[in-house]
Amino acid sequence: MARPFHHPAVDEITLDGILYALSDPTRRSIVGKLLADGEMNCGQACKALPPSTVSHHHRILRENGLIRSERRGVEVINSARREEVERRFPGLLDAILNQTAT
Amino acid sequence: MARPFHHPAVDEITLDGILYALSDPTRRSIVGKLLADGEMNCGQACKALPPSTVSHHHRILRENGLIRSERRGVEVINSARREEVERRFPGLLDAILNQTAT
Numbered sequence: 001m002a003r004p005f006h007h008p009a010v011d012e013i014t015l016d017g018i019l020y021a022l023s024d025p026t027r028r029s030i031v032g033k034l035l036a037d038g039e040m041n042c043g044q045a046c047k048a049l050p051p052s053t054v055s056h057h058h059r060i061l062r063e064n065g066l067i068r069s070e071r072r073g074v075e076v077i078n079s080a081r082r083e084e085v086e087r088r089f090p091g092l093l094d095a096i097l098n099q100t101a102t
Numbered sequence: 103m104a105r106p107f108h109h110p111a112v113d114e115i116t117l118d119g120i121l122y123a124l125s126d127p128t129r130r131s132i133v134g135k136l137l138a139d140g141e142m143n144c145g146q147a148c149k150a151l152p153p154s155t156v157s158h159h160h161r162i163l164r165e166n167g168l169i170r171s172e173r174r175g176v177e178v179i180n181s182a183r184r185e186e187v188e189r190r191f192p193g194l195l196d197a198i199l200n201q202t203a204t
Contacts, residue, residue: 015203015204019198020122023117025117025118088203096117096194096197099191101113102116102118
């Protein structure tokens with residue numbers, strides 16, 4: 001059986017980790033899609049990339065507290081931890097993800 | 103004569119670079135002090151750290167467009183590029199630097 005995913009508790013989420021995780025355009029795009037569409041599997045989040053790359057980006061987002069991953073059968077379904085990140089770092093996610101310049 | 107510092111133009115400043123540069127507590131602290139106190143030399147910005155470490159952090163901040171460095175005699179004086187970063191990424195600096203959790 002696959003190992004369960006580890007998700008940091010809210011008070012373990014760090015500003016360093018959030019900023020590092022979002023310092024990559026693919027990862028910002030994944031979080032933006034999850035915020036807009038609710039939950040989706042890794043493939044739906046970034047169709048154009050190799051699975052290993054997609055998996056790597058999801059791992060960094062998960063380890064830094066931005067997304068929650070859950071196995072359902074053979075699929076891994078991801079969702080954004082919006083409320084928790086917002087509670088810990090008010091206004092931060094929107095200030096980053098709503099930028100129009102990149 | 104020492105080489106002049108390179109500073110990216112405003113439209114060369116990237117969201118990736120800003121987030122990466124600020125994903126470190128020492129670098130956030132340097133930018134916060136420069137915003138509060140105007141300009142200062144590297145030693146004033148972080149007295150407790152070895153000069154090579156301080157220099158490294160200032161270089162990352164400078165290369166990513168967050169600070170401007172200028173030689174005056176034997177000193178290097180730094181200042182935050184607040185207006186330029188604000189113009190390119192409205193609200194971003196405050197949303198990051200005003201967080202109380204870390």
